[in-house]
Amino acid sequence: MYTPPFTISAEAINKIAEISGLIERYAIRLEQKDALHLRKANRIRTIHSSLAIEGNKLTEDEVRDIINGKNVVAPIREIQEVKNAIKTYEMYPHLDAFKEEDLLKAHAQMMEAIIDNPGRYFVMFGYMIFGLEKSSQFIRN
Numbered sequence: 734m735y736t737p738p739f740t741i742s743a744e745a746i747n748k749i750a751e752i753s754g755l756i757e758r759y760a761i762r763l764e765q766k767d768a769l770h771l772r773k774a775n776r777i778r779t780i781h782s783s784l785a786i787e788g789n790k791l792t793e794d795e796v797r798d799i800i801n802g803k804n805v806v807a808p809i810r811e812i813q814e815v816k817n818a819i820k821t822y823e824m825y826p827h828l829d830a831f832k833e834e835d836l837l838k839a840h841a842q843m844m845e846a847i848i849d850n851p852g853r854y855f856v857m858f859g860y861m862i863f864g865l866e867k868s869s870q871f872i873r874n
Contacts, residue, residue: 776800780818789814810847817843 781796791812795805799815821842828835 773800776822780815780822784811784814784818787814791815813846817845817847820845 777793777797777800780800781791781793784791784796789811791799791805791807795807796815798805799812800819805812821839824839824842828839830836
């Protein structure tokens with residue numbers, strides 16, 4: 734049987750464990766950055782596609798620019814729709830999909846500073862924030 738020309742000390746084992754722990758923390762940190770990037774990309778796509786269904790003509794890149802605080806040359810109404818959707822999206826963790834009061838809060842945020850056709854977003858923000866199955870109980874004809 735082969736005998737290595739060294740011995741493994743308790744200090745060496747502790748150093749190996751410390752290095753392994755640091756590598757694991759580094760890997761977790763990298764994953765969190767990716768997860769944050771993916772959540773942001775998903776939010777951009779969700780807002781863009783939800784508003785596009787309702788006739789907003791801004792591109793995904795323009796929505797991304799608005800979210801990032803950049804200036805976008807577009808109709809004021811369409812920019813306002815994106816800003817309202819961003820604020821409504823940020824309200825999500827504080828809303829209960831089964832409370833009519835919360836649904837109305839989200840609707841009010843979606844409609845902030847939008848004058849014509851106020852009923853246009855009644856269903857759309859339910860898809861975006863709560864998912865259709867949760868918001869459908871509040872949809873009225």
